[in-house]
Amino acid sequence: MGELPGVCALGEVVHLWQRDVRDDERCGCGAPFSACRFWQLVGERAFGGWHRVDVYRVLALKEAVERTRHIPRLAGSRLPDDLRGLVEEYAGYYRAIYTAAAEVSGATVVVDSSKHSALAHCLRWAPDIDLRVAHVVRDARGVAYSWTKTVGRPETDGADTMTRYAPGRSALLWNAHNAAFGLLARRGVPVLRVRYEQLVGAPVDELRRLAAFTGVDLSGADLGFVTGTYADLRVGHSAAGNPMRFEVGRIPLRHDDTWMAALPPGQRRLVGAVCAPLLRAYGYPLRATGTAGTGVATTPGDPR
Numbered sequence: 001m002g003e004l005p006g007v008c009a010l011g012e013v014v015h016l017w018q019r020d021v022r023d024d025e026r027c028g029c030g031a032p033f034s035a036c037r038f039w040q041l042v043g044e045r046a047f048g049g050w051h052r053v054d055v056y057r058v059l060a061l062k063e064a065v066e067r068t069r070h071i072p073r074l075a076g077s078r079l080p081d082d083l084r085g086l087v088e089e090y091a092g093y094y095r096a097i098y099t100a101a102a103e104v105s106g107a108t109v110v111v112d113s114s115k116h117s118a119l120a121h122c123l124r125w126a127p128d129i130d131l132r133v134a135h136v137v138r139d140a141r142g143v144a145y146s147w148t149k150t151v152g153r154p155e156t157d158g159a160d161t162m163t164r165y166a167p168g169r170s171a172l173l174w175n176a177h178n179a180a181f182g183l184l185a186r187r188g189v190p191v192l193r194v195r196y197e198q199l200v201g202a203p204v205d206e207l208r209r210l211a212a213f214t215g216v217d218l219s220g221a222d223l224g225f226v227t228g229t230y231a232d233l234r235v236g237h238s239a240a241g242n243p244m245r246f247e248v249g250r251i252p253l254r255h256d257d258t259w260m261a262a263l264p265p266g267q268r269r270l271v272g273a274v275c276a277p278l279l280r281a282y283g284y285p286l287r288a289t290g291t292a293g294t295g296v297a298t299t300p301g302d303p304r
C-alpha cells in the first residue's frame with residue numbers, strides 16, 4: 001500500500017517507542033532511526049523533537065490500556081471512567097505521529113501496520129482519527145508454523161531474533177486477535193478482511209479493494225509496480241516490523257504453503273481443532289491435505 005499515491009506506510013508504530021525512540025534501531029531506509037530525516041521531521045512536528053517524548057510514560061500507558069486482556073473493557077459501548085483519560089493520552093501520541101507523518105509526506109492516508117488488536121480498540125476512541133482496519137488473516141496452521149521458525153532481526157545487526165511460539169500458543173493467540181478484530185467490526189469500526197492467500201494470489205485485485213476501502217483514488221495511478229508474481233518496492237521509512245521491510249527492488253510474490261509439508265500432523269490437528277470455528281468462518285478447509293496449493297479455500301459463501 002505504501003507504493004500507492006497519497007499513502008505513507010509507517011511500519012509497526014506500536015514498537016516505535018521502545019525499538020526506535022529508545023533503542024535507535026534501523027528504519028526501513030537503512031539509517032538508524034535518529035539519522036533518518038523522515039522520522040526526525042515527524043518527531044519535530046509531532047512533539048518538538050523525539051527528546052521531548054517520555055518513552056517510559058508511553059510504555060506505562062501501553063501497559064495500562066493496550067494489552068489484550070483490556071479488550072473486553074475497551075470494547076464496550078462506553079469507555080469506563082478509569083480508562084478514559086489514559087486511553088485519550090495514549091491515542092494522542094499516535095494521532096500526533098499520524099498527523100505529522102501525513103504532513104511531512106504529503107499523504108492523505110497513513111498505514112500503521114501494528115498488528116495489536118488492543119491498539120485498534122484504543123484508537124477507536126480517538127474522535128479525530130478516521131480509523132479503518134485492514135484485517136489480514138492467514139490460515140492458522142501457516143501462522144503457527146511461521147511462529148516456530150528462527151528469524152533474525154536485521155535492525156539489531158544480528159543481535160536479536162524474532163519471537164517464537166509453540167503451535168498451541170500460536171493457536172490461542174490467533175483466536176484471540178482475530179476474534180478481537182471481529183469485535184471491532186461489530187462496534188461499528190470499518191474492518192475489511194483480507195486473506196493472505198488471496199492477497200498473494202491476486203495482488204492487484206486486493207490492492208484495488210484496499211484502496212477503495214481507504215478512500216485512495218487510483219484513477220490515473222500507475223499500478224505497474226505490482227503484477228501477479230512480483231512487486232517493485234522503493235525505499236520506505238517503516239519504523240519497525242517484519243525484516244522483509246528492508247527488501248527493495250523486485251520482490252517475488254509467492255503463496256508460502258511450506259507449512260503443509262513441514263508442520264507435523266499432530267501439531268496441524270491441534271491448531272486446526274483449536275481454531276476450527278474461525279477457520280471455518282474465514283472459509284479455510286479444516287482438512288488441509290499435504291498437497292501444495294490446497295491452502296486457498298473454495299468457500300461456500302464468501303466470508304467477506
Ligand SMILES: [Zn+2]
Pocket residue numbers: 027028029030031036037038039236237238
Ligand atoms: Zn528512514
